[in-house]
Amino acid sequence: MGWGAICAAADPVLVVGHKNPDTDSMVSAIAVAHLKTRQGIPAVAIAQGPPNLETRFVLDRFKLATPPVLRSVAGRRVILVDHSDYPLAPDDLTKGEVVGLVDHHKLGGLATDKPIEVWVFPVGCTNTVVARMYAAAGIAIPNDIAGAMLSAIISDTLLFKSPTTTQEDRDAAARLAGIAGIADIEAFGLKQLATRSEIAGMSGADLLHADLKTFDMHGHKVGVAQLELMDGSLLAPRKDDLLAAMRKLKGEGYHSILLMLTDITRQGTDLLVVSDDVGIIETALGLKSPGSSAWLPGVVSRKQQVIPSLEKAFE
Numbered sequence: 017m018g019w020g021a022i023c024a025a026a027d028p029v030l031v032v033g034h035k036n037p038d039t040d041s042m043v044s045a046i047a048v049a050h051l052k053t054r055q056g057i058p059a060v061a062i063a064q065g066p067p068n069l070e071t072r073f074v075l076d077r078f079k080l081a082t083p084p085v086l087r088s089v090a091g092r093r094v095i096l097v098d099h100s101d102y103p104l105a106p107d108d109l110t111k112g113e114v115v116g117l118v119d120h121h122k123l124g125g126l127a128t129d130k131p132i133e134v135w136v137f138p139v140g141c142t143n144t145v146v147a148r149m150y151a152a153a154g155i156a157i158p159n160d161i162a163g164a165m166l167s168a169i170i171s172d173t174l175l176f177k178s179p180t181t182t183q184e185d186r187d188a189a190a191r192l193a194g195i196a197g198i199a200d201i202e203a204f205g206l207k208q209l210a211t212r213s214e215i216a217g218m219s220g221a222d223l224l225h226a227d228l229k230t231f232d233m234h235g236h237k238v239g240v241a242q243l244e245l246m247d248g249s250l251l252a253p254r255k256d257d258l259l260a261a262m263r264k265l266k267g268e269g270y271h272s273i274l275l276m277l278t279d280i281t282r283q284g285t286d287l288l289v290v291s292d293d294v295g296i297i298e299t300a301l302g303l304k305s306p307g308s309s310a311w312l313p314g315v316v317s318r319k320q321q322v323i324p325s326l327e328k329a330f331e
């Protein structure tokens with residue numbers, strides 16, 4: 017083993033969430049890094065981008081340090097959180113060594129040379145899985161991390177309204193709120209989710225890129241972005257602006273760009289589509305009115321209600 021390898025082995029494990037990090041990705045990286053370090057495996061949280069407005073609110077509220085932006089993991093041991101798809105992972109992930117996975121999404125094609133620690137459960141939030149890891153390890157969750165983990169569950173489940181929500185998410189949230197001293201989860205959650213509506217001053221491109229995930233669907237590059245607002249009508253005047261940003265992004269080799277404008281209060285999504293083949297999107301999602309925009313009642317989850325249908329349609 018050369019010096020490089022010896023030094024790399026002594027470096028802390030990097031814990032990283034997906035590109036365009038959201039609150040769940042950032043906080044699960046922080047919480048898993050803390051747990052691993054407590055278990056005698058030095059680990060640090062990193063991120064593939066800066067925090068969004070909601071995550072900024074959460075990190076400030078619980079006085080947690082912002083994970084540094086680090087997009088290269090070559091030569092490092094890595095724990096992936098909140099994703100296992102290569103397009104969402106650091107670009108040079110295959111030059112590092114994945115030693116763990118903590119997630120609540122479909123498996124995204126991750127391959128490893130050695131056995132790894134895997135914690136993947138079909139629950140509403142990665143931090144619900146992290147809560148399970150702390151319980152299994154018999155390690156207490158610090159107050160500040162518990163508060164942020166509660167926020168991540170609120171974020172991913174849209175305050176328990178998303179169809180991805182499970183009883184375990186609710187139970188974990190209640191326990192975490194107790195540790196963090198949050199008496200009224202509903203009031204706290206509404207205040208947190210309101211930060212998503214701070215769209216004034218953001219350009220169409222900023223809004224599109226705020227929560228954009230890129231997928232490889234059977235050889236087709238498909239981008240699905242989502243904006244979740246308490247009042248979706250705030251975005252109505254921005255549609256032309258958003259469509260222009262989507263057309264521009266599509267020029268970067270995409271087959272389709274979808275933008276979900278999700279209205280948390282009305283529980284539905286206004287879907288904007290720019291595609292080489294609008295027909296395939298319409299068929300996949302059962303859109304009735306052809307065109308660049310359609311209202312999808314009851315659709316609020318990208319992961320559960322949009323991605324699987326798209327994957328199937330592209331097969």
Ligand SMILES: [Mn+2]
Nearest residue numbers: 040098142172
């Ligand atoms: Mn998540």
